[in-house]
Amino acid sequence: MVGIGAIPAGIQCIILYWLPESPRYMIRKGRDEDARRVLFTIYSGAQAADIEEKVAYIREFTEDKRPGTKWEKAKKDFKSLYLVPSNLRALILACGLQGIQQFSxxxxxxxxSATIFKIVGFENPTAVSLIVAGTNFVMTCxxxxxxxxxxRRRILIGTLWGCSAGLLIxxxxxxxxxxxxxxxxxxxTGSNRWAILILVSQIIYVMFYALGIGNIAWVGQSEVFPYNVRGFGTGMATxxxxxxxLILGSTFLTMMDRMTPSGAFGFYAGLCLxxxxxxxxxxxDLSGFTLExxxxxxSTSFxxxxxxxxxxxxxxLGQDEKRRRQEALMDKV
Known part of the structure; x- marks a missing residue:
């Protein structure tokens, strides 16, 4: 089982060869031409003037002109994670999403899962738990x-309700x-209707989890931090x-024993709400916006x-531009 875990890690290690550095990193290191090539790949069809404007915009926000050593700058950046309002809000969002992801x-x-399915009477609990795990993989794709x-926002609002419903059932x-x-x-026994309902409810829960908070917590974390506090912020969120x-893994079986399984799953449903x-x-929903x-x-609110x-x-703006082009076409006609 431990060896199987090396397979996806090895595949990811291989495909990283074709993954370029981010344009912000390249511009910060003075590799503007490399950054332009990556930006042309990201914004396919963009004009050279648009890319130059983007390079200038990124340079303005990433260039570090502050005096002091690297250690002194790092200390200032760490403090700014908590003292600069926009950074603090980004930290609350990232840590909040990651907390929700786990405490669900x-x-x-x-x-x-194998222990749960054994309790409710399934003869092969490991095989049944693999069905639940397979659901997670499919819905993630x-x-x-x-x-x-x-x-992101619409998906989370809908799927967290679904997670709560699955856990309550x-x-x-x-x-x-x-x-x-x-x-x-x-x-x-595994053929009991309530045991079957437990299996179905857990599949429902996993479907909504994989569609929403299971993935978006990581996506959202990567979208909220500016360059100078990105390392500190993502580290805190992770x-x-x-x-x-760690808290959940060490308390779940105790909760099942002290609160009963119904109480434990009801408690998690409440956390989802x-x-x-x-x-x-x-x-x-910050999708489509640059880090800047x-x-x-x-800077002023969430x-x-x-x-x-x-x-x-x-x-x-897009509608106005479309209208302008249509008018220009009609003039030519």
Missing amino acids: GFNSLMYF VTFTMVDRIG CAVAFHYLPRDPNTGEISA ATNWGAN LGWLFVLFLFP EVAEIL GIGETRRRREALRQ
């Missing part, structure tokens, strides 16, 4: 085709499982993810209204 209970379910078309099904009248322990994972409130009131634009949006205003302005 997914990794506990993955770690102990589906997410890649949806995340930019639908938008699972909690109810656990409550109604048949029990031994003498010991009170679960005495169901530490939040694995710190929460809290995550839904976090997204509803704080998380803007994101810093501007987060930017839910501002991102909508900017998207509408861009949409109107």
Whole structure:
């Protein structure tokens, strides 16, 4: 099992050979021509003047003219992560998403799914847990085709409700499982309708998790931090993810024992609803905006209204440009 984990890591290591550095890194290192080539690849069809404007814009935001040693600058950047309002809001968003991702209970379910299915009476719990894991893989692939078309915020608002529903159904099904009248322990078999409902509810939960917070937590983390605090910010967010994972992994079986399985899954459903409130009131859809634009949006608020205003302005600009071209074509005719 440990060796199998090396396969995807090896594939990723190989394909990294064709992954270029980011334009911001190249411009910061004085490799403007390399940055232009990457930008032409990203913005296919762009004019040379547009790329030059982009290079100048990136240089303005990434060029470090501050005095001091590298260590002194690093200390200032770390402080600015908490003292600069836009950076602090970015940190809250990134850490919040990563916390939601873990406290929704997914990794506990993955770690102990075979144990859960054994409790409810399935004869081959490992094979059943592989069905749940396979659902996660398939829906993750589906997410890649949806995340930019639908938008991060819309997907999260919808899928966190779905996660809560799946967990609540699972909690109810656990409550109604048949029990031994003498010991009170679960005495169901895999063919019991409530056991089957537990399997179905966990598949529903995993589907919505993979479509939403399971992926968007990492996507959102990569979109909110400006260049100078990017390393510190992503490090803090990733530490939040694995710190929460440690808490869940070490408490899940205890919760199942002390709170009953129904209580444990109901508790995770409640955390998903809290995550839904976090997204509803704080998380803007930042897809399509540059890192510099994101810093501007987060400078005064969490930017839910501002991102909508900017998207509408861009949409109107596109309509005006289309109208202008149509008028020019009619004049030629």
